[in-house]
Amino acid sequence: MRTRLRKIFTALLILSGPAALLVFSQLGGNVVPLRHVHDPYPVFTDIAVDPDANVLAVTDENLFSLRTYDRDLSSNLVADPRTVVTGTKTGVDFICGVALDSLNRQIFAANNDTDSDVVVFNYDAQGNVPPVRSLRTASAGTWGVALDLTNNEMAVTVQHINKVEVYRREAKDDDKPLRIIQGQETGLSDPHGIFVDARNNELFVANHDSYHEVLTGESERNADAATIARGTFEPGAQPRATLNLRPSKGRFVDPAITIYARNAQGNAIPRRVIRGPKTELSLPMKIFVDTVHNELFVANSGTNSILVFSRTANGDAAPIRKIQGPGTGLRKPVGLFVDTKNDEVWATNPEDHSATVYRRTAQGNAAPLRTLRGAPQGTPATGIGNPGGIAYDPLREQILVPN
């Protein structure tokens, strides 16, 4: 009976489409906004560098673009990109993580939210062009992407379901991961940055403080949100979810860097966990292991800093140095890259439309060597990213927007 009703409804929807359009055309409503709060400039999220090719790539989650620049660009003006990949053909959406394949001259970038694909472009891709290939890593919430060119693999983090997925580097479409890390023992919680240290056979993940229990192998519980977003949802085509109210298992944990064997899989216990008050970790985003000098770099968004740890740090370990202070230009850094060839460390500052670069060994209130600007210096940033809610505070006559 229910199926028949659905079929009748679908038929009515098709048949009465023109009627519905007629009704809507009579309603008017094409109203010009009184005001429009919008940032017209690119907001740099993640960053990666190929020093041999002198290429720097950034993701822009505000205008949905993937940009490359000359690595050694030195100007305080708005930087002129080498390439800009943007548009509906590109698959670039709410783009977050980025990694460069220097051997094959390709850019890997991960979309977050409900268009959660990893898209791959050649270095010279320009404009509204399709990717060389794309991979559906998760239905929602992919954030970080890391390449392991030694073992020809790629790894991603999936925020929503506390998961790491490792694929062949050339995986595409609906290819399955070679292995995953997921489960109660893994210590994964709202994971963001990821790095594969092929030299020491380890995999590093940056975790935030919001934890909910996800079992090994569990898929996105709201996968239908992604089908709706992509426009492929049909009423009645999917089985109804069963009511499953269960004791909530969410809790807050300390932010942490979890370190696993490179080939760990399943409900793997981390080899080491950097966590505790001495670490100063707060909303850690991108991480990078400098295998030449055996150091771990963290874009520590919560304290406007870059933290540097020993590569083998464990437990409640203090950073061995940090870049932090008003002169650094660091503003809620998200992206990070260590360029050992040029002895530099890069960070992105989304709230300043900029990426700043420092001596690798810089510490304290160190001024950047150069600043890559996506907008004129001092341009305000709305900071609105992938918004969902809005509320009005009539007491203060203010508008509230969460990310």
Add this chain to the structure above:
Amino acid sequence: MANPRIAVFARLANGNVAPVRVIEGGRTRLSRTSHAIAFDEKKDEIAVPNPFAEAVLFFRGGASGDEAPIRTIQGPRTLLEDNDELALDSVHGEVIVPTRQALLVFSTQANGDVAPLRIIAGPKTMIERARGIAVDPVNNIIAVGNRDPQGILIFNRTDEGDVAPKAIISGPKTGIYTTKGFTINAERKELIATVEARAVQVTRNLDESFVGIWNITDNGDVAPKAIIKGRDTLLIAPRGAALDMRHQEIFVIDKVQNSFFAYSWEKIMEGLRR
């Protein structure tokens, strides 16, 4: 932006402006993916969900910077799961949190591991991946967006258990593919819903998604009585909506535009058809 935060803008903000204050930092316990926010005018508080920690956070209305919540609903008894939205009833002191198949109602005074006051759930409710929610404390209804049937389910505010909705707005005339955000004009007995057009997040076309206004007494396959729709609106993928009736304005936030818009309510009402 990748950082979890609540940005607060002046009512008359326009163009590329920075927020007047921001609630952000490790103490706030905010995550991203908070798809709703509510302001409690009576208590001068902000309520926001954190789905990744299965929590509901309450902040002072004037909170700023790295400020901790004043209360947090979280724990096994709460039954919270996938709770990325909420609606707040400041008259009766309740916060309503949709999960995938249920509506959980808590006291706004709740703190810690507390059970819901009421639960609306079960096959009769037809709740299937609730998306978008609003509560009207004057006319005593809860409106919730629904995946299947695609449309809006309307319950009595005090409903509990496995109850059928009192009305369902669904069908081809409604124009609904998926609803995203709701607000209610209690005085005018109107329900405002943002409606995302099919695949618009992929095509990014203007002129397809819309904001629809229905009477709260509507039921069945009913077209909205007024809409905000068209190229001039700049809407692509509207999400949340909020009203400021003192200044006769409606605010709508858009996921693809990474922007919010203020529209004249009077201008919208010029298009009223019933």
